[in-house]
Amino acid sequence: xxxxxxxxxxxxxxxxxxxxxxxxxxxxxxxxxxxxxxxxxxxxxxxxxxxxxxxxxxxxxxxxxxxxxxxxxxxxxxxxxxxxxxxxxxxxxxxxxxxxxxxxxxxxxxxxxxxxxxxxxxxxxxxxxxxxxxxxxxxxxxxxxxxxxxxxxxxxxxxxxxxxxxxxxxxxxxxxxxxxxxxxxxxxxxxxxxxxxxxxxxxxxxxxxxxxxxxxxxxxxxxxxxxxxxxxxxxxxxxxxxxxxxxxxxxxxxxxxxxxxxxxxxxxxxxxxxxxxxxxxxxxxxxxxxxxxxxxxxxxxxxxxxxxxxxxxxxxxxxxxxxxxxxxxxxxxxxxxxxxxxxxxxxxxxxxxxxxxxxxxxxxxxxxxxxxxxxxxxxxxxxxxxxxxxxxxxxxxxxxxxxxxxxxxxxxxxxxxxxxxxxxxxxxxxxxxxxxxxxxxxxxxxxxxxxxxxxxxxxxxxxxxxxxxxxxxxxxxxxxxxxxxxxxxxxxxxxxxxxxxxxxxxxxxxxxxxxxxxxxxxxxxxxxxxxxxxxxxxxxxxxxxxxxxxxxxxxxxxxxxxxxxxxxxxx
Amino acid sequence: xxxxxxxxxxxxxxxxxxxxxxxxxxxxxxxxxxxxxxxxxxxxxxxxxxxxxxxxxxxxxxxxxxxxxxxxxxxxxxxxxxxxxxxxxxxxxxxxxxxxxxxxxxxxxxxxxxxxxxxxxxxxxxxxxxxxxxxxxxxxxxxxxxxxxxxxxxxxxxxxxxxxxxxxxxxxxxxxxxxxxxxxxxxxxxxxxxxxxxxxxxxxxxxxxxxxxxxxxxxxxxxxxxxxxxxxxxxxxxxxxxxxxxxxxxxxxxxxxxxxxxxxxxxxxxxxxxxxxxxxxxxxxx
Numbered sequence: 001x002x003x004x005x006x007x008x009x010x011x012x013x014x015x016x017x018x019x020x021x022x023x024x025x026x027x028x029x030x031x032x033x034x035x036x037x038x039x040x041x042x043x044x045x046x047x048x049x050x051x052x053x054x055x056x057x058x059x060x061x062x063x064x065x066x067x068x069x070x071x072x073x074x075x076x077x078x079x080x081x082x083x084x085x086x087x088x089x090x091x092x093x094x095x096x097x098x099x100x101x102x103x104x105x106x107x108x109x110x111x112x113x114x115x116x117x118x119x120x121x122x123x124x125x126x127x128x129x130x131x132x133x134x135x136x137x138x139x140x141x142x143x144x145x146x147x148x149x150x151x152x153x154x155x156x157x158x159x160x161x162x163x164x165x166x167x168x169x170x171x172x173x174x175x176x177x178x179x180x181x182x183x184x185x186x187x188x189x190x191x192x193x194x195x196x197x198x199x200x201x202x203x204x205x206x207x208x209x210x211x212x213x214x215x216x217x218x219x220x221x222x223x224x225x226x227x228x229x230x231x232x233x234x235x236x237x238x239x240x241x242x243x244x245x246x247x248x249x250x251x252x253x254x255x256x257x258x259x260x261x262x263x264x265x266x267x268x269x270x271x272x273x274x275x276x277x278x279x280x281x282x283x284x285x286x287x288x289x290x291x292x293x294x295x296x297x298x299x300x301x302x303x304x305x306x307x308x309x310x311x312x313x314x315x316x317x318x319x320x321x322x323x324x325x326x327x328x329x330x331x332x333x334x335x336x337x338x339x340x341x342x343x344x345x346x347x348x349x350x351x352x353x354x355x356x357x358x359x360x361x362x363x364x365x366x367x368x369x370x371x372x373x374x375x376x377x378x379x380x381x382x383x384x385x386x387x388x389x390x391x392x393x394x395x396x397x398x399x400x401x402x403x404x405x406x407x408x409x410x411x412x413x414x415x416x417x418x419x420x421x422x423x424x425x426x427x428x429x430x431x432x433x434x435x436x437x438x439x440x441x442x443x444x445x446x447x448x449x450x451x452x453x454x455x456x457x458x459x460x461x462x463x464x465x466x467x468x469x470x471x472x473x474x475x476x477x478x479x480x481x482x483x484x485x486x487x488x489x490x491x492x493x494x495x496x497x498x499x500x501x502x503x504x505x506x507x508x509x510x511x512x513x514x515x516x517x518x519x520x521x522x523x524x525x526x527x528x529x530x531x532x533x534x535x536x537x538x539x540x541x542x543x544x545x546x547x548x549x550x551x552x553x554x555x556x557x558x559x560x561x562x563x564x565x566x567x568x569x570x571x
Numbered sequence: 572x573x574x575x576x577x578x579x580x581x582x583x584x585x586x587x588x589x590x591x592x593x594x595x596x597x598x599x600x601x602x603x604x605x606x607x608x609x610x611x612x613x614x615x616x617x618x619x620x621x622x623x624x625x626x627x628x629x630x631x632x633x634x635x636x637x638x639x640x641x642x643x644x645x646x647x648x649x650x651x652x653x654x655x656x657x658x659x660x661x662x663x664x665x666x667x668x669x670x671x672x673x674x675x676x677x678x679x680x681x682x683x684x685x686x687x688x689x690x691x692x693x694x695x696x697x698x699x700x701x702x703x704x705x706x707x708x709x710x711x712x713x714x715x716x717x718x719x720x721x722x723x724x725x726x727x728x729x730x731x732x733x734x735x736x737x738x739x740x741x742x743x744x745x746x747x748x749x750x751x752x753x754x755x756x757x758x759x760x761x762x763x764x765x766x767x768x769x770x771x772x773x774x775x776x777x778x779x780x781x782x783x784x785x786x787x788x789x790x791x792x793x794x795x796x797x798x799x800x801x802x803x804x805x806x807x808x809x810x811x812x813x814x815x816x817x818x819x820x821x822x823x824x825x826x827x828x829x830x831x832x833x834x835x836x837x838x839x840x841x842x843x844x845x846x847x848x849x850x851x852x853x854x855x856x857x
Binding site: 341374 | 643839
């Protein structure tokens with residue numbers, strides 16, 4: 001069971017919720033806490049209601065909780081909306097004029113005029129409330145000031161920076177260190193520890209893997225991968241482009257991969273829809289490619305800033321025809337880094353499209369992770385053809401037992417290389433010859449079987465038990481934590497975590513799941529898509545499904561409630 | 572490998588098809604420019620014209636309908652030293668791939684776009700292409716197409732292409748020269764190649780084009796965009812100008828990107844090690 005506290009910072013769009021959270025995150029990271037920060041925001045530039053949760057602990061976290069220990073309300077609506085989730089010992093911080101209509105002993109007011117004259121504007125509310133929070137937590141104001149200088153020193157004018165620092169001094173003096181409820185846990189500082197969101201982990205994994213070209217069209221919640229790569233591209237030799245549409249994005253990435261770069265594209269479900277035909281081209285032309293899908297609420301435009309796990313069956317079948325592909329779903333930000341790097345090796349080795357399936361919940365959640373260990377990353381370009389004596393045509397689609405044909409890159413090699421979206425013969429010329437078609441088709445499909453044979457069984461946690469709950473992706477964090485609480489309440493429950501969602505290693509999965517009487521799925525979708533896939537591909541039968549389609553992530557409490565309802569249990 | 576080496580591929584073109592001429596002209600141009608087979612890539616789409624690359628001993632990326640230009644874009648991003656030719660027909664480039672034409676032209680991607688323009692879909696047996704005249708009738712358009720034909724040179728010019736030309740397969744000498752100049756041109760080069768379809772277009776025949784084709788006058792100022800735009804607004808019923816409409820020296824795609832300078836990314840990729848990500852970690856640490 002985790003020792004933790006949960007902070008919620010809430011306000012309207014444009015009020016600076018995210019800046020306040022960015023600051024609080026860095027302060028807590030510096031102080032040595034582990035963090036899990038999640039955002040709940042609307043697709044609008046001003047107004048509405050946004051809130052973010054900052055959960056901190058002395059142990060690594062991978063889930064959000066609903067209950068609030070500290071509420072920082074930037075406006076009145078934030079108080080009325082979130083006070084019901086504030087624990088009885090919890091505290092809410094607000095400006096006095098925002099809480100005038102609220103009678104609640106848990107609300108701590110800052111007088112409207114508090115702080116320096118230059119800091120009377122509403123934009124300073126965030127900094128005032130944070131100062132109060134850190135005073136409550138017993139932190140020295142110096143750590144907060146240092147963080148502001150480091151984070152915003154270069155962005156703010158000297159005058160504005162000084163006003164912020166003065167505000168911290170004055171508000172601190174005003175309230176002094178409170179520490180009315182000292183923390184029951186002590187931080188474990190590690191200067192190497194990183195605070196990253198899911199997309200940043202994925203982008204960093206791409207860089208570690210040696211990516212050379214990334215082409216994409218902006219789409220929430222995938223765009224920050226484009227941002228990270230565009231930022232480091234000039235220094236690291238990565239050509240990044242915002243192209244005209246997702247069709248161009250994948251086709252350009254395929255061109256770059258054919259030419260010898262490690263290439264990828266990324267989008268959300270609707271953008272992947274536009275890539276459908278080119279995904280099939282990657283399949284038949286056997287050009288390695290990595291496709292990042294940050295799932296969001298669906299179908300069509302859905303809810304732009306909300307999450308869902310409903311792309312799995314789509315991605316498992318997208319594009320017409322049978323061809324091999326691989327779907328990987330990292331369960332947390334650490335896996336997002338390592339599995340993304342591995343995705344490029346698997347794409348190159350099997351010469352297939354590899355999907356990294358993430359979602360809005362992971363994309364926008366920030367988590368503290370140990371600095372990524374680069375010794376764990378290898379770069380393997382797969383099977384490369386030996387150089388010929390003279391310039392000649394490569395048997396790019398040579399029939400082999402493994403299904404893998406040696407490849408080469410134009411101009412880097414003497415080989416002339418023909419890759420083709422038609423059915424083709426061994427040298428890449430279009431052909432509809434019957435024998436050739438059957439040979440080439442079987443060759444490609446052998447890769448799927450051979451790839452499946454290398455994939456691991458799901459990890460099973462908490463066996464033996466009669467009941468097994470299957471989860472993947474962003475759902476894993478809250479499920480593992482809720483299951484621990486559920487077991488501590490005297491219930492038995494095992495969890496299966498799937499990282500590789502397609503193809504499925506039938507033998508290993510059936511063996512791993514055989515001991516369980518009832519198998520349930522919990523996924524952020526309506527129909528239980530991994531369960532359906534398992535029932536298609538294996539003898540596994542699913543008893544029932546816990547779904548969620550409201551666009552919000554699963555909190556630990558959400559899972560616990562569902563478990564109690566589904567499996568019964570003592571509480 | 573000799574620049575004239577033919578592949579074993581048997582073409583699927585009808586006797587008399589303009590694509591045979593384009594193939595011969597392209598081979599001559601590559602020979603004349605002494606471009607080694609390993610130094611260029613043909614990115615193609617779908618349609619009869621798009622199959623041209625199969626008849627050459629070359630690097631070929633035979634892609635989807637309409638998508639030759641995005642493929643070319645990726646090729647250049649990974650290896651800006653490659654010569655890249657995008658080869659396909661009017662249906663592929665101007666209908667399915669119309670959006671890519673606009674954006675690839677405005678980026679001034681260094682690619683030679685050879686668009687075989689016969690105003691009709693040959694591979695799917697005679698539907699109207701975007702360059703077909705409004706009164707052109709087909710099985711699908713028994714009452715005529717209705718829509719106005721696109722003029723590819725006008726679109727390319729207004730989108731920012733820096734080399735825009737029109738050729739006719741009835742004049743192979745001019746076509747060869749234009750291909751050479753387009754390949755040598757740094758930037759987006761379109762040659763709209765009027766290439767009669769002998770099977771499915773009984774209106775815009777060889778004779779029909781022959782009657783209207785006229786080589787652009789020497790007095791035309793090809794460095795003047797306004798003059799080029801004027802030239803491109805011809806009346807195809809009376810006169811179709813061939814030759815170079817416009818040529819300008821402008822920064823090519825990637826010239827503002829540090830990653831695309833010097834040794835191409837594809838050549839540098841073997842030196843990309845996991846350690847390259849380490850300097851980025853500090854940003855995420857406290």
